[in-house]
Amino acid sequence: MDFELSDELKDFRKMVREFALAEFTSEVARKRDFEESYPDDLRIKSLQKGIIDFANPWKTMVAIEELCRVDAGLGISVTVPYFGAEVIMLFGNDSQKEKYLSEVNRGKKMMGLAVTEPGGGSDVAANKTEAVKSGNKYILNGSKMFITNGQIADFFVMLARTSKADPAKKHRGMSTFIVESKFKGFSSNKLEGKLGVRATNTAELILNNVEVPEENLIGEEGKGFYYIMTFFNISRVFVAAQAIGVAQGALDRTLEYLKNNAPSGEMQNEYVQFTLSDMATRIEAARLLMYKAASYLFQFKPNPTITSMAKGYASETAVFASEKAMELTGLYGLSGDLERYFRDAKIMEIWEGTSEVEKLIIARMLEKESDSSE
Ligand SMILES: Cc1cc2nc3c(=O)[nH]c(=O)nc-3n(C[C@H](O)[C@H](O)[C@H](O)COP(=O)(O)OP(=O)(O)OC[C@H]3O[C@@H](n4cnc5c(N)ncnc54)[C@H](O)[C@@H]3O)c2cc1C
Structure with a gap:
């Protein structure tokens, strides 16, 4: 068992992070959020940089996490032009792949x-x-x-x-x-x-x-229902990546505030330390669940129970971490970029299966497993 990403994925993660930090500036993120306008220029730039490679799901997962860590609205915007592509990849015919998917891959x-x-x-x-x-x-x-x-x-x-x-x-x-x-x-x-x-x-x-x-x-x-359920089993891992990105980004920005802007001694406050430690522990647990779900899925051995656990837990972690970030940063968080994390986190508990739906899937699978072990 190895918990480390490969060197290639580590280098890729670094490249995506540098791209997101350079392009998803506070100014751009606030403007797009305020205007509710789609950042088509960033979609093109991210394609040119090779950030999106749907033939490589590990890279896709890492990219989604790193992009959403800096800004979820922009990060999801640049990774979502392909939303649903797996249905055609897995169940479509060659001419559908050529006519439709290749055009999406080319950015057209x-x-x-x-x-x-x-x-x-x-x-x-x-x-x-x-x-x-x-x-x-x-x-x-x-x-x-x-x-x-x-x-x-x-x-x-x-x-x-x-x-x-x-x-x-x-x-x-x-x-x-x-x-x-x-x-x-x-x-x-x-x-x-x-x-x-x-x-x-x-x-x-x-x-x-x-x-x-x-x-x-x-x-x-x-067979449509079956195709869509197969798709959700894949896309839920990517929603987990969105959520972990948001949670990690909220923690990054909270630490940055505590180090650079908070009154001195705040980092030594016991409540602050306990909260930071809870945030970091949940993020790590969610990430490990996501890696486990991805590892099954990307080796064509999907495990819907683990996938639902990863999606449900990661999205609840995003809501938890972004709320704690607001608590620890007060007015700074409310009036700065952190409030966007707080608003962005909630959708992760809703799309591609609400938290209640994920829990129902887990419970049904547990029942099935216990029936078969009797
Ligand atoms: C910004 C945004 C983008 C989206 N993008 C897409 C998209 O691209 N494509 C697409 O197809 N959909 C998309 N959706 C829809 C999203 O997938 C749905 O919102 C989600 O599936 C929940 O459906 P609903 O909102 O109709 O809630 P409902 O299904 O009406 O559920 C309402 C509430 O009841 C709970 N509930 C429902 N059934 C049960 C049950 N059996 N037991 C216990 N509780 C239950 C739910 O958890 C929820 O809390 C998007 C939604 C949003 C907000």
């Missing part, structure tokens, strides 16, 4: 993943968007809610129902499609006023008789 296009609907996101099997086959096309009707890149993506991996729901097995009869934003009948409304990660673009998508060519069906009809 952006994509998104559209699963959540206005009626709720946790119960994916309750999705209502319909796809009805008509000749060599599917006609899609319905709407999607809170979709990242919703107004700026060129296409989406979208979940829709291709046959009537059997109330006992609602997850059956769902399929995934590649839906281009320029298809007739597609429209979107930007959602403004989010609490955090405000540099990311979020929108509602409306599908009004959208004609999707049959070659845009991903994999097999009826």
Whole structure:
């Protein structure tokens, strides 16, 4: 058992950190947060630097953590143009990979993943968007809610129902499609006023008789729910990386304040020391869980229990650490960059499975494991 990253990953981490510190300045982060505007210039720069390499998931995980450590709104913005790519990588055909994914990798296009609907996101099997086959096309009707890149993506991996729901097995009869934003009948409304990660673009998508060519069906009809769950098992490791980045960044900035700006003696205060030690311990525990989940996953032996533990615990650690950072830094934190960490942390407990959903997954797997060991 080796807890060290390889030298190559350590060098890569250093390069990403230097990039984030140089580009995600306080001024840029505040402006994008205030204006709720997407930093397309940083997306291009990060691509040119080779920061995003989706063929290498370890690098992706390390990059997400380091970028979010400096600023989560900007960090997620530059890593999310590929959101949903794994669905096409794992289940799409060669021509879909060439037509869509290679364009995203070249920075020419952006994509998104559209699963959540206005009626709720946790119960994916309750999705209502319909796809009805008509000749060599599917006609899609319905709407999607809170979709990242919703107004700026060129296409989406979208979940829709291709046959009537059997109330006992609602997850059956769902399929995934590649839906281009320029298809007739597609429209979107930007959602403004989010609490955090405000540099990311979020929108509602409306599908009004959208004609999707049959070659845009991903994999097999009826397997969509399974494809999306496989995707979440991967993306949850990346959300853990976002959360650990936020928690570590909150700790970095708290230490910087205590050393340079706090009244003398504050670092020796016992409450301050206990709090710092709790923050650091939880961050380390969350990071180890993430490495364990990643190690299983990236060797094609996914362990959903560990993945949910990593995502759930890391996101709660981000909320804990950013709140403690506010407590320890007072007015300095409230009026400086730290308040953004506090706002950005909350989304990690919500997207790609809320904390409650992660706990349900863990409990169900424990029950299953104990049944099989009886
Ligand atoms: C900024 C932002 C970006 C997003 N980006 C995307 C995106 O790109 N693509 C996409 O598809 N979705 C996206 N989402 C949606 C996100 O995944 C959902 O918000 C999330 O899945 C939760 O769904 P919901 O908000 O509808 O809450 P609900 O599912 O309505 O849940 C509400 C509350 O009830 C709890 N709850 C639900 N079911 C249970 C249960 N069985 N037991 C106990 N508690 C339960 C939840 O934990 C939560 O606290 C985004 C959301 C946000 C805020």
